[in-house]
Amino acid sequence: MGHVEHGKQILYPEEALYLLECGSIQIYYRELPLSIQESYEILLSARTIPLQQYQVYSHLKRLGYVLMRFNPSTICSSYERQLYLDPSRSDTDKHHRKRKRSHSQHGARSKKSHSDRSAEMKNDQSITVGRPQSELGLQDATCKGLEKGAAEPALEPPQNKAGKLQQSDDRPSMEVSGPQAKLERTSSSQPMSGNSVARSPGSPLASSVPVRKPRWDFSQIKFPNVGRDCPQTKLTAPDRTLLPPNILGRASDETAWQEKINQKQEKLSRREQERMRRASRYKTDVNKDRRVRQCVNWKEYKELLRWKRARNKKLPAHLWMDKVEPLLKPGQASSTGELQQQICIMQSAHILDRAPWLQEAPENVKISFDVYQADTVAEFRKTHPGKPFSRMCICSFDGPVPDLRAMKKLAFQSGEVPVVFAVVDSGDISFYTFKEFKLPVDVCH
């Protein structure tokens, strides 16, 4: 446990408190050792972590698990992993050597000011070779987000958002001064930061948990129709988020252009003229039918088709003319499996359905820890932890049970790792989790 920052070993409050209770360290504050009571009062407060969270932490640590604070920016979807874009595959810092033990007498000094803020920027992969990131001179550790995230391509904006949001306050010329960041990366990140400020008005600037940008929802994006039937001459400017960063879009009026297209008469060759003449003898134009001409839109035309079909088929009126009608016509399904599928009213759903499109609403329950099993098979390393065993959300019996929306958001945030709810009840802890389940299908055709 513990991590290295600015060349020093730093512990989170819960780690320090657990080690103190085990008797492994002594905590000094202003040159005097702290008792356990004082450490509880100083390290567990509303500003750091609540007592419940520490209870769960120490319970799991005593059982032998390895716990690390959850960092949402290290999650990548399965697609990104397929494309080898996950951060764990990036070239890990070759200069990561085991830090030499400092000769201080009394163990790790717990830093009060650092503990709560250093929580959010716990991204250990460092692309740059061995250079400490503190040269930029910011007091907060938030600068890490920019440099350390340099491995991920510009497609992966989320983890840098929080870092950049805060930097744009402190130093506008941040991107230039970052020595290690690649040039094309910085140029693309600059409009991104402007983007991110515009796109997330709800989240406060000091938000430390970077949120994931939702994927494009094509049902919401409107494409202009410039066909002959519905000429849309005034085209609006496209949404800035849909365009590549350096390209501006603007509105335009296309009346002049539309008048110029489709002017020329089509010159048919002789064979095509023959074909057209032959077809006109036998084929009739759909639009010749009076009833079709009466249809105003597609819906009515489909109604008409259905009516024509029904007129031919002669289906029993008591079944088909009522408000409630059968799901299938006889002869419509070819196999038992297909039949079952067609009469199935409830489709099986996956918890991650439509999860990316959920509104970014503030939530009560958040993922607090990653839990790793500490055995040789798991191969846990601090710089390369791997996939956690589960992720912990902490709540209490007084609060509401998380609803489906909260569950979906948590499952989406967690990626492919199951989410476990640790419910604390004044001393007792119960763990609950949901498991994937598929209803069995009778016939597998």
Added chain:
Amino acid sequence: MILIHVSQGAALVWSAEEARQLRERHGLCGTPVGGLARQPRQNGRLGLPLRLLPEEARLAAESGSGVLVRGRAGAEARAEEEEREHRERAQRSHQEQRRLALQEKRSSLQGLAERIRQGRANKRKRISGETGELGPEAGEDDRSAPLKELEELERSFTFPPESCLVQIHTACLGPRNLEVLDWRSASEDWPHPGDPRHALRYSVFKDLRAQGYHLTSAGKFGGDFLVYPGDPMRYHAHYIAICVPYKTDLPLQDTVTAGRLGSNVKKTVLLCSVTEAERIVYTSLRWSGIQ
């Protein structure tokens, strides 16, 4: 007067004596949530601090046997003399430990002196036997002479300060700045007053406690309290108390759930409410046959 330290709604007792008093005299058991000092890496038995239910803390405060306190936030200017005292204490402890370690070493050497001498004599014989001549130490083979080490022990014994044992205190020693909280008014650290749910639970708790039962939290059993006829260490719980507001509709599924759970764990479910006339009424659910 028992000090109950509150922080963000949680009530903790740090003194072992006070925890014992609460349990034996007032019947408020609480749950230990800290690591046990001698065996910190296990979850079977935990140690101080003792976490009290909000109802237990309120009962203690109301009856006058306890008081809700909070450490005063703000920079406590640690006096110079505290540091000096601490250093002196550390120094004294170091010297004491050194003296004791020296004593221990001396006695162990004396105990093993015979064997050491024997071993050395054997080694000398072996060497002289090999080389075929008497070594220079042949003349020192004198049983009564004390070992070299013992004589030099005082000089050569090292006991650096890093090897000292230090004590990590559980509760805070010495006087502290504490702020007394009024258990009747809601504050950031004690948000329960004014919560109707808390008021309901407290009434039920107080009534059951007055009847002599011991109560603990029952989140694992889907209820509010576990009701024991005596000390929880000696008995199994008899009832699971679920507090419901008076004259509210309870969905049938919830009733069946509670009944099923109770019968599976061999406890009776008690549905508890407070009437408008401030009377506590109890309804028990019991699994029975058709008749």
